[in-house]
Amino acid sequence: MKRMSTPHSISRVASFAVLILFSLYTLGPLVWLLIASTKSNADLIGTPGFAFSDFQLWDNLVTLFTREGGIYGRWLVNTMLYAVLGAFLSTVISFMAGHAFEKFQFRGKEKLFGFVLLGALLPAAVTAMPLYLLASQLGLVNTFWGVFLPFLVSPFGVYLARIFSRAYVPNEVLEAARIDGANEIRTFRNVAVPMMLPAFVTVLLVTFNGIWNNFFLPLLMLSDPRLYPVALGIYSWNTQTVSNPEMYHLVVVGSAVTIVPVIIVFMMLQKYWKAGMGEGAVK
Amino acid sequence: MTQHVARPARRGRSKQGVTRSLQVAFFLFPFFSLFLLFTVVPVVYTAGLSLFSEQSDGGLGLGGTQTIFVGFANYLSALTSPEFMTSFLTIGAYCLIYIPLLMGLSLVLAMVLDSLVERARKYFQLSLYLPNIVPGIIASVIWLYLYTPGISPLTDAFGALGLEWSLDGQPQAIFAVMNITIWAHLGYNVVLFYSALQAVPRDVLEAGLIDGAGPTKTAVSIKLPLISGTVGLAVLFTVIGAVQLFAEPFLLRSRATSITSTWTPNMFIYNAAFERHDFGLAAAASVLFAVIIGLASYFVTRASNLNGQRS
Numbered sequence: 001m002k003r004m005s006t007p008h009s010i011s012r013v014a015s016f017a018v019l020i021l022f023s024l025y026t027l028g029p030l031v032w033l034l035i036a037s038t039k040s041n042a043d044l045i046g047t048p049g050f051a052f053s054d055f056q057l058w059d060n061l062v063t064l065f066t067r068e069g070g071i072y073g074r075w076l077v078n079t080m081l082y083a084v085l086g087a088f089l090s091t092v093i094s095f096m097a098g099h100a101f102e103k104f105q106f107r108g109k110e111k112l113f114g115f116v117l118l119g120a121l122l123p124a125a126v127t128a129m130p131l132y133l134l135a136s137q138l139g140l141v142n143t144f145w146g147v148f149l150p151f152l153v154s155p156f157g158v159y160l161a162r163i164f165s166r167a168y169v170p171n172e173v174l175e176a177a178r179i180d181g182a183n184e185i186r187t188f189r190n191v192a193v194p195m196m197l198p199a200f201v202t203v204l205l206v207t208f209n210g211i212w213n214n215f216f217l218p219l220l221m222l223s224d225p226r227l228y229p230v231a232l233g234i235y236s237w238n239t240q241t242v243s244n245p246e247m248y249h250l251v252v253v254g255s256a257v258t259i260v261p262v263i264i265v266f267m268m269l270q271k272y273w274k275a276g277m278g279e280g281a282v283k
Numbered sequence: 284m285t286q287h288v289a290r291p292a293r294r295g296r297s298k299q300g301v302t303r304s305l306q307v308a309f310f311l312f313p314f315f316s317l318f319l320l321f322t323v324v325p326v327v328y329t330a331g332l333s334l335f336s337e338q339s340d341g342g343l344g345l346g347g348t349q350t351i352f353v354g355f356a357n358y359l360s361a362l363t364s365p366e367f368m369t370s371f372l373t374i375g376a377y378c379l380i381y382i383p384l385l386m387g388l389s390l391v392l393a394m395v396l397d398s399l400v401e402r403a404r405k406y407f408q409l410s411l412y413l414p415n416i417v418p419g420i421i422a423s424v425i426w427l428y429l430y431t432p433g434i435s436p437l438t439d440a441f442g443a444l445g446l447e448w449s450l451d452g453q454p455q456a457i458f459a460v461m462n463i464t465i466w467a468h469l470g471y472n473v474v475l476f477y478s479a480l481q482a483v484p485r486d487v488l489e490a491g492l493i494d495g496a497g498p499t500k501t502a503v504s505i506k507l508p509l510i511s512g513t514v515g516l517a518v519l520f521t522v523i524g525a526v527q528l529f530a531e532p533f534l535l536r537s538r539a540t541s542i543t544s545t546w547t548p549n550m551f552i553y554n555a556a557f558e559r560h561d562f563g564l565a566a567a568a569s570v571l572f573a574v575i576i577g578l579a580s581y582f583v584t585r586a587s588n589l590n591g592q593r594s
Contacts, residue, residue, distance in 0.1 A: 011498060015395045016403070022392060023410040026470060029425050030413060032436065036428075049429075049436025093313045100310035104303075119322050123527050123576055125552045126569045130325035130332065133562065150321040158314060184306035215420045215530045216549075220557065231418045235534065238424055242537060252428065255421050266416050267409065274408075274474060 030259075037256035041249040060253040072254060074226055075233040079212075079258075081144070082229050086151045087208035091161075094154050094203060095196065098161025099188055103174060113162070119155035124216050132220045146221045147229075151211045157203050164199035165192070201272045212262070230258045326573075332566035333357050357567035366545040367568060371575075373457070374547050378525050381461050386518060389469060393476035394502045408477065411470035419467065423534040426463045430538060450539040456546075459539055460531045468524075472517055479513035480506060515587025522579055526572075529553070548572050 032049050038057040039047065047053040064072050101113055131150055132141065140146035169192045177187045193200070218232045225236060234254050241247045266273065336353040361367050392411065396404055414422065430450060432438040438448040450459055483506060491505045507514075529549040536542045544558065545551040552572065556565035 012398075015398055018395055019392070019399075019403075019407045019411075022388075022469070023407060026411050026414050026466065029429060029466065030417075032429065033425055036434075045433050048439075049434070093317065096310045097314035100307055104307045104310075106304070106307055116318070119318060121523060121576065121580055122322065122326070123523070123549070123569075123573055125527065125529075125549045126329055126573045127322055127325040129552060129556050129562070129565055129569060130328040131321065132556075133332070134325060134328060149317070153314075153317045153321045155318070155322075184303065185309065188310070209416070213418050215418070216553075220553075231420045234424060235420050238427070238534070239537070248428075248434070251424060255424055258421060259417050262416050263413060266413075270409065274478060 030263075033252060033256050034260075036249075037253045039249065041246055044249050044252065057253075060249060061257070064250060064253045064257065067250060068225075071225060072230075072233065072257075075228050075230040076258075078144075078228060079230045082148055082151060082218075083208055083211045086148055086211050087204055090152045090154045090157060090207045090211075091200060091204045093152060094157030094207070095161045095165075095193070095200060096188070097158045098163075098165050099169075099192055101158070101162045102165035103169070103171070103192075116155045116158050119153075120159060124214070128217050128220055131217070135221065141221060142223050142227065144227055147218050147227070150217060151214070154207050154210065156210075157207050160203050160206065161199075164196055164203070168196045168199055198272065201269065205266070205269060205273045230254070234258065329566045329569050332562055333570050334563075336563040337561075353563065357563040358571065360564055361568045361571055364551075364564075366543075367548070367551050370545055370548045370551045373453075374526055374528060377457050377461065377528065377547075378522065380457070381464060381525055382518065382521055384461075385465055385468060385472060385521060386514065388465070389472035389476055389517075390507070390514070392469070392473045393480055394506065396473065396477050397480045397506075398498065404477075408470075408474050411473050413470065414467050415471045417467065419463075419530040420534060422463055422467050423531045426459075426466070427535060427538060430459060430535075450535070451541060453541045456532070456535070456539040456541045459535060460528070460542075463531045463535075464525070464528070468521070472521070475517055476510060476513060479510040483509045511587065515583070518587065519580055519583045522583055523576060526576060526579065 035050060035052060036044055037060060038055050039053055040056045040059070043053040043056070097116075101109065127150075131146075135141045135146045140149075173191060173195070174187055177191045178184075182190070212231075215231060215235070218229050219235075222228055222232065225233065228236065234251055237247050237254065238251050241251060334352060334354060334357070335350050336357065337348045337350050396407055399407070417425070429435045429437050432442075432448055441448045449455060487509070488501060488505065491501050496505065527549050528547045532539075532542050532546050533550060533553075536544070536546075543550075544554045548568070549572075552565050552568050555561050555568060
């Protein structure tokens with residue numbers, strides 16, 4: 001009992017208090033969103049934010065997925081294509097380049113790599129506006145490809161892939177495969193890639209987050225709502241709330257349905273995103 | 284990019300060397316073709332565009348537009364535009380509070396986390412990190428509703444405390460935006476710093492403990508210098524992200540009256556290009572903005588390097 005009053009336990013209690021306070025700050029709005037998504041439009045405005053009222057989640061979901069001919073479902077599919085397929089292809093491309101930068105010697109290599117890193121620092125506005133103009137000349141504005149293709153470029157992904165290639169793939173193993181007569185492509189696919197699989201998931205998550213968070217490019221490039229990713233769709237619904245307050249609960253439910261699956265996936269893949277941050281920072 | 288030479292060890296066998304170069308090209312081709320098309324070409328195009336201006340032919344606006352070379356006129360009009368300058372002042376004021384606040388809070392929370400028992404750490408890391416997964420625009424929607432009297436439990440609490448809730452006015456707007464960005468990025472930086480702290484060798488800390496250093500002293504004079512590299516990198520990425528502020532104020536604009544359409548540099552560029560259709564001005568502003576970001580990154584990197592060398 002005496003030990004409870006030592007300065008050490010006091011600071012431990014204080015530590016917990018601080019972390020609980022900040023957890024309330026970070027989780028509070030998400031909890032509010034989940035509770036709000038079960039309410040009717042009238043209850044959203046008329047009842048206390050953190051208390052349940054009439055449980056209308058199912059009705060809300062039906063409204064969400066049937067509104068405007070089920071456009072919300074399309075937005076989810078689009079988002080899967082832009083962010084999941086896009087991140088996957090982008091990661092493959094980054095790992096190929098990262099492998100080349102780490103495992104081959106060629107003239108001007110480090111200069112070229114520095115050039116790629118500069119690309120990682122470039123503000124999005126500097127490329128997004130001219131991308132729009134160039135795309136309009138190529139007829140790519142307001143098309144799937146006008147958004148999808150630029151998303152595949154991830155200089156930061158190349159940087160991470162190079163670091164992972166150094167950390168996970170010993171040169172001796174590659175040399176052994178070469179001596180056995182495997183060509184470079186097969187060596188990469190059958191030897192290097194399996195060794196980097198956890199790293200691949202990590203970079204996939206980082207790239208996914210980048211595309212998932214990019215609002216600027218789809219905003220410029222797309223005017224047809226059927227091509228929107230879900231974040232842009234919800235934004236467009238939110239602009240309608242001013243004239244049509246009926247939209248409030250749709251925006252709330254739509255936001256909840258968008259982020260809940262991603263939160264679940266990230267919870268399951270915790271060790272991978274943490275690894276990515278560790279590698280990106282410590283080295 | 285097209286000239287790859289074989290590894291020195293293989294230099295004798297030229298036929299194999301050529302095959303090898305082709306194979307290197309195979310690995311680099313997908314990335315660099317996309318990088319060229321969607322990064323390098325747009326940048327060059329922006330630089331070119333910034334030197335031209337579009338003017339309409341004829342007085343009646345018929346016959347379309349004509350593109351003429353105007354030299355540095357677009358740069359001059361960007362630099363003398365009060366809106367552009369104000370957007371830099373706004374973003375400067377925002378960064379001056381946001382960056383120290385975010386970095387300070389993240390460091391303190393990471394240190395506190397580092398001092399806890401294993402199981403609690405895992406739980407708190409996750410709960411602090413979750414907002415980072417929410418896309419910026421949806422985070423803004425959530426907070427917009429939490430700022431809306433009638434819908435929000437927060438504004439009611441404000442009223443109960445006898446305070447008046449308002450988003451009007453510049454400081455309120457800056458804090459309303461900053462709250463969203465801190466909410467979204469706090470956990471990311473905490474986990475980042477925490478991972479760096481985990482890499483600090485335990486015997487170094489034990490040595491400090493034996494020398495009689497308390498928890499606060501250990502944190503400031505032992506742990507902090509050891510993770511200064513990570514902190515420097517985090518500051519760099521935070522600065523680059525923060526100056527590009529767009530989605531949050533763009534969305535809050537419907538409620539916060541002091542957020543103008545040219546509130547941040549990115550909003551100015553968007554406004555010039557897509558509302559005023561002055562692509563020359565938008566391009567010049569983009570180039571100036573990129574140069575400023577480049578300079579800022581250079582100074583942040585330099586400062587954190589110097590800091591690292593001193594310790």
